[in-house]
Each structure stands twice: as structure tokens, then as C-alpha cells.
Amino acid sequence: MDWRPQASINLTALQHNLTQVRQHAPGQRIIAVIKADAYGHGLVPVAQSLQGQVDMFAVARLHEAITLREAGIAADILLLEGVHDQEELTLAIRHTLQPVVHQASQVALLQCMRPDRTIYCWLKINTGMHRLGIAPSEVNTTLQQIRCCQHIRLCGLMTHLANADDPADTSVRQQMDQMIMLGKQHPLPQTIANSAGILHWPASHADWVRPGLMLYGAAPHPTRPGSAYDLQPVMTLTAPLLGIRQVQAGERVGYNGLWEAHKTHQIGIVGIGYGDGYPRNITADAYVIVNQQPARIVGRISMDMLTIDLTDIPAQRGDQVVLWGTELPINQVATWAQTVPYTLFTGVTARVLRHYQ
Ligand SMILES: *Cc1c(COP(=O)(O)O)cnc(C)c1O
Numbered sequence: 343m344d345w346r347p348q349a350s351i352n353l354t355a356l357q358h359n360l361t362q363v364r365q366h367a368p369g370q371r372i373i374a375v376i377k378a379d380a381y382g383h384g385l386v387p388v389a390q391s392l393q394g395q396v397d398m399f400a401v402a403r404l405h406e407a408i409t410l411r412e413a414g415i416a417a418d419i420l421l422l423e424g425v426h427d428q429e430e431l432t433l434a435i436r437h438t439l440q441p442v443v444h445q446a447s448q449v450a451l452l453q454c455m456r457p458d459r460t461i462y463c464w465l466k467i468n469t470g471m472h473r474l475g476i477a478p479s480e481v482n483t484t485l486q487q488i489r490c491c492q493h494i495r496l497c498g499l500m501t502h503l504a505n506a507d508d509p510a511d512t513s514v515r516q517q518m519d520q521m522i523m524l525g526k527q528h529p530l531p532q533t534i535a536n537s538a539g540i541l542h543w544p545a546s547h548a549d550w551v552r553p554g555l556m557l558y559g560a561a562p563h564p565t566r567p568g569s570a571y572d573l574q575p576v577m578t579l580t581a582p583l584l585g586i587r588q589v590q591a592g593e594r595v596g597y598n599g600l601w602e603a604h605k606t607h608q609i610g611i612v613g614i615g616y617g618d619g620y621p622r623n624i625t626a627d628a629y630v631i632v633n634q635q636p637a638r639i640v641g642r643i644s645m646d647m648l649t650i651d652l653t654d655i656p657a658q659r660g661d662q663v664v665l666w667g668t669e670l671p672i673n674q675v676a677t678w679a680q681t682v683p684y685t686l687f688t689g690v691t692a693r694v695l696r697h698y699q
Contacts, residue, residue, distance in 0.1 A: 347581035347614040348695045351383050353391045355574035359557050360395055362573055366540050367551045373420055375554030377402040382687040383558055383577055384696050386413040393417055404430050411437045424448050435461055442466045444474040449487050457493055464500045469517040471504040478520050498531035506538035507562040518546050538562040541571055560672050560683040567671035578667025581614035585659055595649050596641030608652040612663045617645040619690035621679035628678040631664040632657050
């Protein structure tokens, strides 16, 4: 038996979630977002599973894209942050990547380049996120500059929604309206929607959608689990029960003695901690699943271990404990940790064994 924590990755669930993307956006092309090691699920295995099923991949950084190419992934790859200097542009061209162009310095880089092949790129517009993107008022001039470069092919216009995870938000409409206006002047393909746009804002679907989180089975909505959208969790995080000990009334468990027994308790020691990516700060009602039953976490989360109350739960050393996944939605854990599923997924560290099924 392997006593390490394990992230079991269910590629069938990944495929199921992709069909959910298709149901929501049936007429759109799909850019699968697999940045940050496919949200902790494993960049290359996830890309291999989705290759041929999606129209394109997106990563944030050049080196993520190069890892994909070195693993033999031949699909189109969108570089969400674009390239930052000449050296990166040269590599992007060598690996036939499609950079996003989001600021004037990147247009200048492209203008200087005389590559032996066409560069395919996307122009990003700032419609309200105020992070990346040129102003809508600069689109005309920038398009003229790009069109002067024979070696550049513009694939489309892109923007990113700031508040799409809130179905009642009003700024999403304003962001979409700006893209509609631009579309009237410049009939180019558009991509606007992330997972939240796909699930909550049909008007944002445009020509290409960019699902990330929902592919992995979690919902971007702050309180709803993925199952509310018929999504299936791809990652199930488990760790073994390393031992069980009895504590008596008055004894305290773990660092700083945060939790004190008021009667005799059975305490389970679980082999996972914040050094594996389980959040250290969680509310007192947080639990894990042991033999299909919720077992409350007691005391502080340590680096390699956490402790649970097994007083009324049949369990023995070696049993697998579920931290999140099929029996416990990651949105729930994110709520206990006052964070979002994105940070939990991407926070799973390298020493957690991934295995694929
Ligand atoms: C990460 C990212 C996405 C995917 O977002 P999800 O909320 O995970 O679906 C889409 N577009 C851009 C620009 C991104 O950075």
C-alpha cells in the first residue's frame, strides 16, 4: 500500500464535463484552459485526454506551452499573457504558439519581427477587468498596425469578464456590450466567456468559449457545487489513516492545543497537511469523509498530518480518508477555508501522488 496522499484524476469525469461545456455552448469552439498544471490535475495527461476533443488549449505562460509541445501535443495553443520580449516571441514562433496581444509593447515586438512563418495572435481588449488588454478606443489603430505586418494573422478579439461568477452582476452586461460594439466595427471572431460566462451568461458565448474550472468539475459560483450544474469532480484527494489514538477529557490535540477533549475521544491521524495543499485555515465545522461518514477535523492542520474525531465512526489504520472529490464537493472545502476551488486545486503540491483512471 502507498501511504502518501493521492490525487486520483478521473478522466471520464473530465470528458463528461466537456460534454457539459458543449451543451451550454453548442455552437461555439472550445479553448480548454489548462494553465497551472491543468489546475493541479496534471498538464500533459489532461491535454492528452482532451486533444482532438477541443479546438485549442490555453495556458498562461510560455513555458507551460513548451512543456506541452515537448510532450508531443500538436494542437493550437493560446498564450493568455502573450510574450514579454524578443526571446519569448522567438520561442513562441518556433513552437507555433498563438500569443495574446494585450499591450502596445507587444505590438511593437511583433512589428520588429521578420519571421519565416505566419504568427497567429489574438487581440485582447480591456472592457472592465483592468488587468490586461488595450482600451476599446485603441482597437482601430492597433488593428491597423497589426494589418500592416504581413507576417501576422489576427485570429480574433478577446476579453475577460471580471464578475461573471455573480449571476446578478450588472457590469457583465456592460463588458459584453462593448464587445458587441467592437464586433460591429470589426467583424472578427470573438472570445469572452470563462466557465462562469458559459454557465451564467449565454450572451457571452460569442465564437469561442474558454472553460477552465468547470472542466475539472467545480462551479465558479461562490456557493453552488459542481453537481448543481451536472458537473462531476475530476480530482478526488485522499490520504490514509495513519493511526488512531484515544484522548481523555482535558487533553488537547495538536499545535497550540486549539482543541480540547471534554470526554474520551477516538482521534484519527490522517497523512495529509498543508505541505500537501490542504488549507491550514479552516472553520471549526470542517470535516473529511471516512467510510462514507463525515468526520470532523479537530485541532490545527499540521504540515504533514491532520487530526479527526473518529469517536462514533468505525475506522481502522490504513483506511482512505476523502478530503475532497466524489463524496465531498471542493466548493464546500473552499467555503470552510474562505477561499475558492481554484486555490485548492492549484495548491496541491508535487509530493501528492497523481494517478489517472
Ligand atoms: C484562467 C482563465 C480562463 C478560465 O477561467 P475559469 O474561470 O477557470 O473557467 C479563461 N480566460 C482567461 C483569460 C483566463 O485567464
